Amino acid sequence: MAKRANGEGTISKRIKNGKVVGWRGAISLGYDLQGKPIRKTVSGKAQDEVREKMAALLAAQHTGTLADAENLTVAAFLHRWIDSKERDGVKPNTLRSYRDTARLYITPQLGRKKLEKLTPLDVEAALTALRRDGKSPQVMSYTLRVLKMALRQAVRWQMLPRNVAEAIKAPKTTRPELHVWTPEQVAAFLDQSQTHRLHAAFYLALMTGMRRGELLxxxxxxxxxxxxxxxVRHNLVEVRLEAKPGKMHAGKLAVSSVELVLQTPKTAGSRRTIILSAGTLSKLQEHRQRQEAERKAAAEAWQGHGNDGYVFASEIGTATDPRNFYRWFTQILAEAEVPRIRFHDLRHTAASLMIRRGIPPKTVSERLGHADVGFTLRTYTHLYDEQREEAAFDINDFFPTAGAVN
Known part of the structure; x- marks a missing residue:
């Protein structure tokens, strides 16, 4: 075998039980930050196969397309990816969903696998295992979505030549049925909430479709x-953080704690301007007068800050706890004897009221803060179908039938 030139790498036999079972090739890729040589190996049954693989590696190195997964496992890579998302300023709750998905669903199935050896069949097998464990299509779909996002970053970092998860289709999921109130039920709920100090918040939710965090x-x-x-410039959210060392809850060491954080809305579409009707504006004015009375009653205990204070604050001017707000909501709907729905369903109810009034989809989409009008149309298809049925007409609807007696 002819001697190979500098930079072309070396080829050696793979021997098992005294017999040649294949060949191994190695090329140098330079040096790492510690000055240690970086080498990459390939293997094959024949020398020619190994030479072809080495030539491909050298070509990729020269063109800048050589992928290097640094011998990381999938688990180690996911940890690095999530850290990068945190540096990018991803919202805390979104980061937590990434971490939980990686910890609960990806790492148990794929964590020990070398990143560079991950295949589409590995990903498919992981989803099959989740299905056998009784996980819902929604959980499986989100798990695949997170893995795809992570592997796209691996490709951008030139750790992988391609994203193997892109070859896998997400399981079919059924869109959950929308639960909305009728106009009569909306009226009954609002009438029952009249005496509550945050009546205006419930009214605003039903007239605008604002999310709970946006209201608070x-x-x-x-x-x-x-x-x-x-x-809409802010979003009050509950962020789950690691508990302080030694903190107790219900007689046990606390694992996590919840903190209220005022954030910017998650998407550009969520940052929006909403036109208010005269009636809605009047509700806000009444609420401001009520809050002014609370501020005077609280005196020095009041913690609000003038024009920058919360519209729907607590009785001492601080942010209203979302859990308390939801508890009040459920109490009122029970007293009003209307169907039990989630608070988020008030958003769907607001959309249904707008659609039934004939407000154009584009306007509904902007008012709700959806990313695009297509999402609005897909979400409320059945409501728009009702309008389409009403749009069917005949020419006789405009002109009297020929020969008809007046």
């Missing part, structure tokens, strides 16, 4: 009284 994060500086509109 709303500040007085966001309301434009002269132009009858408000800006």
């Amino acid at each position: 994060g709303l500040q007085w500086s966001d309301v434009d009284w002269e132009r009858s509109r408000l800006k």
Whole structure:
């Protein structure tokens, strides 16, 4: 065998039980930050096969397309990817969903697998295992989505030549049935909430479709009284953090703690301006007068900050706990004897009221803060189908039938 030139690498026999069972080739890729040589190996049954693989590696190195997974396992890579998402400023709750998905669903199935050896069949097998464990199509679909996102980053970092998860189709999921109130049920709920100190918040939710976090994060500086509109600029969320060392809960060491954090909305579409009707504006004005009375009663205990204070604050001006807000909501709907729905379903109810009034899909989409009108149309297909049925007409609807007697 002819001697190979510098930089072409070396080829050696693979011997087992005294017999040649194949060949191994190795090439040098330079040096790492510690000055240690970086080498990559390939193997095959014949020398020619190994030479072809080595030539492909050298070509990829020269063109800058050589992938290097640094011998990481999938688990180690996911840890690095999540750390990078945190540096990118991804919202804490989104980060937590990535971590939980990696820990609960990806790592148990694929964590020990070398990243560079991951195949589409490995991903398919992982999803099959989740299905056998009784996981829902929604969980399986989200798990695949997270893995695809992570592997796209691996490709961008030139750790992988391609994203093997892209070859796998997500399991079919059924869109959950929308639960909305009729106009009569909306009226019954709002009538029952009249005496509650946060009646205006429930009214605003049903008239605008604002999310719970958007309502509780709303500040007085966001309301434009002269132009009858408000800006959605904040989102009050519960962030689950690691508990402080030694903190106890129910007689046991606490694992995590919940903290209220005022964030910016997650997407550009969520940052929006909402036009308010005269009735809605009047509700906000009444609420402001009620809050002013609470501020005077609280005196020095009040923690609000003037025009930057929360619109739907607690009785001492602090942010309202979302869990308390939801508890009040469920109490009112029980007293109003209307169907039990989630608070988020008030958003769907608001959309249904807008659609039934004939408001164009584009306007509904912008008012709700959806990313695009297509999502609005897909989400509320059945409501738009009702409108399409009403749109069917005959020419006789416009002109009297020929020969008809007046």
